[in-house]
Amino acid sequence: MKMQNKIALVTGGSRGLGKNMALALAAKGIDILLTYNSQQAEAENVVSEIESLGRKAAALQLNVADSKTFDGFFQNVTGALQTKFGTDKFDFMINNAGIGLYAPFAEFSEETFDTLFNIHLKAPFFITQKALPLMNDGGGIVNVSTGLTRFSLPGYSGYATMKGAMETLTKYMAKELGARGIRSNIIAPGAIETDFGGGRVRDNAELNAFVASQTALGRVGLPDDIGGVVAFLCSDEAKWVNAQRIEVSGGQFI
Numbered sequence: 001m002k003m004q005n006k007i008a009l010v011t012g013g014s015r016g017l018g019k020n021m022a023l024a025l026a027a028k029g030i031d032i033l034l035t036y037n038s039q040q041a042e043a044e045n046v047v048s049e050i051e052s053l054g055r056k057a058a059a060l061q062l063n064v065a066d067s068k069t070f071d072g073f074f075q076n077v078t079g080a081l082q083t084k085f086g087t088d089k090f091d092f093m094i095n096n097a098g099i100g101l102y103a104p105f106a107e108f109s110e111e112t113f114d115t116l117f118n119i120h121l122k123a124p125f126f127i128t129q130k131a132l133p134l135m136n137d138g139g140g141i142v143n144v145s146t147g148l149t150r151f152s153l154p155g156y157s158g159y160a161t162m163k164g165a166m167e168t169l170t171k172y173m174a175k176e177l178g179a180r181g182i183r184s185n186i187i188a189p190g191a192i193e194t195d196f197g198g199g200r201v202r203d204n205a206e207l208n209a210f211v212a213s214q215t216a217l218g219r220v221g222l223p224d225d226i227g228g229v230v231a232f233l234c235s236d237e238a239k240w241v242n243a244q245r246i247e248v249s250g251g252q253f254i
Helices: 016-027 040-052 067-085 110-134 157-180 196-203 205-213 227-233
Strands: 007-010 031-036 057-061 090-095 135-144 183-189 245-248
Touching: 007 016, 007 067, 016 031, 016 040, 016 090, 016 227, 031 040, 031 067, 040 057, 057 067, 067 090, 067 110, 090 110, 110 135, 110 157, 135 157, 135 227, 157 183, 183 227, 196 205, 227 245
Parallel strands: 007 031, 007 090, 031 057, 090 135, 135 183, 183 245
Antiparallel strands: none
């Protein structure tokens, strides 16, 4: 009897870091269920890339900012698991979807705060909670933080606050889900060249050069620097890694 392939659910998997995570997981032999908010064509392109690696993949729409849609989303997950993957469970929950919104603390609006809260804290909390009945024992959760919880730069107070909360939540997930053999870890990327936050690290030459000058390896991060770490955390090689914050920043501000 053929063993069922392991499956990872990656939120925000149509571009940027999420796309890189999905491809790195697929390269490790894991099938992928990825979500997109509005970029369906991009998401389907990622599905095609994953299938070209010999893995199964599917893309589902999800707006992580709207928690009222989560129950309906998981009905769609159940359907996709059955039709595309021939199973009713998945193994790894990757909470990657995010948005970059920045302002000085003195000028930070309540609306912006609420948006960051809904996307970066409320969504991973309740998406993971609602995923639990569909997750196999012995799987794993990977959350995403930021180097900005360890060092501080003006303008990131709201964003970093949500990520700091995610680091605490990750430990509680590890503690409470350990009885099911589900591990929970969080990665903390440094500054990465993507379109995140309007592409500021990628497109602002002054900011890019500043970050590179403050990074031990002498450059800004690229998506390819991140995905493999997530794939590692979803592998048997990482079976004893649990409740950890793993910074992936090239040695930024050390």
